[in-house]
């Protein structure tokens with residue numbers, strides 16, 4: 001039965017759900033939408049907010065970078081892979097009124113909504129994999145802390161950049177935080193790609209001008225230090 005399934009996979013006839021479960025022998029497994037979603041839903045349903053390495057009481061580096069762009073309170077802002085981050089709480093407090101949080105884990109967004117209570121109604125919540133998402137509007141500012149770095153396949157990285165190109169307005173800003181070139185090699189038990197500002201700029205391509213780059217040392221809830229690279233780009 002496994003041999004038959006593998007043959008189907010090689011012929012490209014297998015269903016999406018079965019592809020998630022059946023790696024082809026000899027091929028490097030990659031995470032597609034279904035296995036990614038299962039991983040992240042499991043994380044957000046089995047771990048508390050402070051049991052994950054990326055938890056921050058205050059997303060201070062992101063808030064500072066957003067302030068530096070000078071976008072106004074009526075800017076359309078999207079947090080890609082926002083998970084249960086408190087960035088949205090902080091932006092609401094600063095009177096940003098057109099906020100979207102996108103994540104492939106509904107469980108993550110449910111946790112953020114539960115924390116926000118009735119304030120959650122002022123936010124647009126999108127459950128989607130950023131690599132297959134079809135943006136229905138455009139944004140002035142795209143923020144991503146520690147989602148892009150999970151895309152280890154070139155095809156997924158290109159799909160992400162295509163979405164960025166579709167969704168970001170001309171002269172809009174993209175703030176992307178990843179593990180730094182000398183940061184950890186894995187996050188949430190998954191392999192990631194580490195970047196410095198130059199390699200991130202090269203991956204995004206000529207449409208995006210690098211306007212700010214800074215490193216940040218994030219301390220996990222259990223006291224470990226993780227080196228991040230944050231880069232801000234302006235779309236031509």
Ligand SMILES: C[S@@+](CC[C@H](N)C(=O)[O-])C[C@H]1O[C@@H](n2cnc3c(N)ncnc32)[C@H](O)[C@@H]1O
Nearest residue numbers: 040081082083085103104105129130145146147
């Ligand atoms: C390390 S967590 C960071 C969460 C949040 N940005 C923060 O700073 O607290 C990575 C987040 O990216 C989401 N994610 C991972 N791959 C994704 C994808 N392909 N599309 C959308 N979200 C994704 C996960 O569900 C998770 O919430």
